[in-house]
Structures are given as structure tokens and as C-alpha cells.
Amino acid sequence: MRGTTISVLLVDDQPLLLQGFAMILSVEDDLEVVGQVGDGQGAVEAVARLRPDVVLMDVQMPVLDGIEATRRIVAEHPDVRVVVLTTFDRDDYLFDALEAGASGFLLKNADPDELVAAVRDVAHGHALLAPEVTRRVIARSVAAAGTAPAGGEGETGTEHIPEPLPGLTQREREMLRMVARGMSNGEIAAEAFVTEATVKTHVSNILAKLGVRDRVQAVVAAYEAGLVCPGD
Incomplete structure (x- = not known):
């Protein structure tokens, strides 16, 4: 982490969601959104360039999906933590994300406080699952x-x-x-x-x-x- 600030990369192919996540996180003094990208390949490239502490990763995206992007990011940058966010409460996404090396999995309907807590938890090395999927x-x-x-x-x-x-x-x-x-x-x-x-x-x-x-x-x-x- 950069001092006491946690840097976050947002990855989603829906601009409105990116803006919403950015607004939620940016008001926190200890969180800094360092980038926003719209597909998995862009995420892989952005992580190499920005080296964020945490990546909030969508699953279904063009060019490269979030599961494969997570796998590549974790393999190339094991110190970067990935939290997979999706609207799809599906077991295959959940287990594929964890097997790819994700440190957390949350549904997009999680409360803003849950999202903020998730970023902080995984940045400090804790694995995280939404209670409903544990x-x-x-x-x-x-x-x-x-x-x-x-x-x-x-x-x-x-x-x-x-x-x-x-x-x-x-x-x-x-x-x-x-x-x-x-x-x-x-x-x-x-x-x-x-x-x-x-x-x-x-x-x-x-x-x-x-x-x-x-x-x-x-x-x-x-x-x-x-x-x-x-x-x-």
C-alpha cells in the first residue's frame, strides 16, 4: 500500500457502475481510485502499469472476461488482491473466481459499507466472501x-x-x-x-x-x- 492509502483499480464494462463505485470509494480518506477500465485485457495492462493494491473485477466483459483476467493478474502480480463483483449469484462464477486466485467475491447489490470493508479487508491480506455464499x-x-x-x-x-x-x-x-x-x-x-x-x-x-x-x-x-x- 502507498503509505496508509489503499489504491484501487475498477474494472467493469458499464460506465455508470464504474462511476458509482468510484463515488463510493473516493469519499473514504484511506482509499484512492487510481484507474477505471472496461474489459479484462485492459485490467491486465492497467495492473502492470499502476500496480494497485486492490482490483474490483466484473465477470462478464468483452475482450477478456473477469475470471481469466483475475488468473493472469494473480499469476503475474501475486501481491495484487482481486475482489470479483457480479450481479450473477452463480456457483460457477464463485468457484471459478476463487480458483483463479481472487481474494474475495461480492454481489453488486452489496451495501456500500460492505464494498468499502471488502476493499480494506483484502488489502490487509484477508480473504473475503459475502456471507450468503460462504x-x-x-x-x-x-x-x-x-x-x-x-x-x-x-x-x-x-x-x-x-x-x-x-x-x-x-x-x-x-x-x-x-x-x-x-x-x-x-x-x-x-x-x-x-x-x-x-x-x-x-x-x-x-x-x-x-x-x-x-x-x-x-x-x-x-x-x-x-x-x-x-x-x-
């Missing part, structure tokens, strides 16, 4: 792994069910359950009666102990271990 990521990831949650299937009768993720402290397991519910650091802090800095420390420790890259992978691990279950 559970779909987990369900697909667990299914792909072919793993039954711990304590799910087993022998009948009395059996000892080990505590899930024993490497975590009780407090860390509580934090991970809240992360799995799609809660932000601020929401977790309010519910747990701690500061956001404390939550960030707990989340960092969880990622390190589980040996995972981001919050999404941590939640997958929580589901696979049976710490949380669908519907919790």
Missing part, C-alpha cells in the same frame, strides 16, 4: 473432499468422539465457529466482547495452527472436523 463454498469443498465430518458416521453404541481441532484453544474454536457463520471481525468483536485487534490475532493464530491460507480454508477445515455443521 456456506456454498463449504458445502462444495467438503463434498469435493469426500470427507464426512468428524463424529458424523461411525459405529453404533457408545464411542469416544474426540474434541474437534484439538490444536486450537477453546477460545479459538469459538472464534472459528463465528467465522464459519460469515461474521466479520467487527461482528465477532461485538459478540465476544473483545477488540477487533484481538479478533485479528485469534484468526491469524487459527490460520497458522491449521496450516491454511485464509478464512475460507479455515472454515472448510472446521466443517470437515465437525466443529460446525450445515445449519449451525
Whole structure:
């Protein structure tokens, strides 16, 4: 980041949306919109030239779509974070974006505050998913792994069910359950009666102990271990 300012590149083939996103972000003292382009190829070229901290990327665009543009940007500039924005709430876009290396995925109907928070979160190295799609990521990831949650299937009768993720402290397991519910650091802090800095420390420790890259992978691990279950 340039000092304390987060630089942002906007990518969308609809000029009105570009202007709207620019207005939302530009009023924030710590955010700076450094460029606006209308297709994926332009995004790849603009990132090479401008080296923004964060790219807000549309999916369906001419010349080069947002998924392929994300893949190229992340491969060539791994320090640049990409948040995919789309009006299409579709699983294929979601998973393709994450597999391409996107750090976040939000629907375009997200509140302005969510958009601003997303830019800040990914700029500081946090993976982000809109709460409404988090559970779909987990369900697909667990299914792909072919793993039954711990304590799910087993022998009948009395059996000892080990505590899930024993490497975590009780407090860390509580934090991970809240992360799995799609809660932000601020929401977790309010519910747990701690500061956001404390939550960030707990989340960092969880990622390190589980040996995972981001919050999404941590939640997958929580589901696979049976710490949380669908519907919790």
C-alpha cells in the first residue's frame, strides 16, 4: 500500500457502475481510485502499469472476461488482491473466481459499507466472501473432499468422539465457529466482547495452527472436523 492509502483499480464494462463505485470509494480518506477500465485485457495492462493494491473485477466483459483476467493478474502480480463483483449469484462464477486466485467475491447489490470493508479487508491480506455464499463454498469443498465430518458416521453404541481441532484453544474454536457463520471481525468483536485487534490475532493464530491460507480454508477445515455443521 502507498503509505496508509489503499489504491484501487475498477474494472467493469458499464460506465455508470464504474462511476458509482468510484463515488463510493473516493469519499473514504484511506482509499484512492487510481484507474477505471472496461474489459479484462485492459485490467491486465492497467495492473502492470499502476500496480494497485486492490482490483474490483466484473465477470462478464468483452475482450477478456473477469475470471481469466483475475488468473493472469494473480499469476503475474501475486501481491495484487482481486475482489470479483457480479450481479450473477452463480456457483460457477464463485468457484471459478476463487480458483483463479481472487481474494474475495461480492454481489453488486452489496451495501456500500460492505464494498468499502471488502476493499480494506483484502488489502490487509484477508480473504473475503459475502456471507450468503460462504456456506456454498463449504458445502462444495467438503463434498469435493469426500470427507464426512468428524463424529458424523461411525459405529453404533457408545464411542469416544474426540474434541474437534484439538490444536486450537477453546477460545479459538469459538472464534472459528463465528467465522464459519460469515461474521466479520467487527461482528465477532461485538459478540465476544473483545477488540477487533484481538479478533485479528485469534484468526491469524487459527490460520497458522491449521496450516491454511485464509478464512475460507479455515472454515472448510472446521466443517470437515465437525466443529460446525450445515445449519449451525
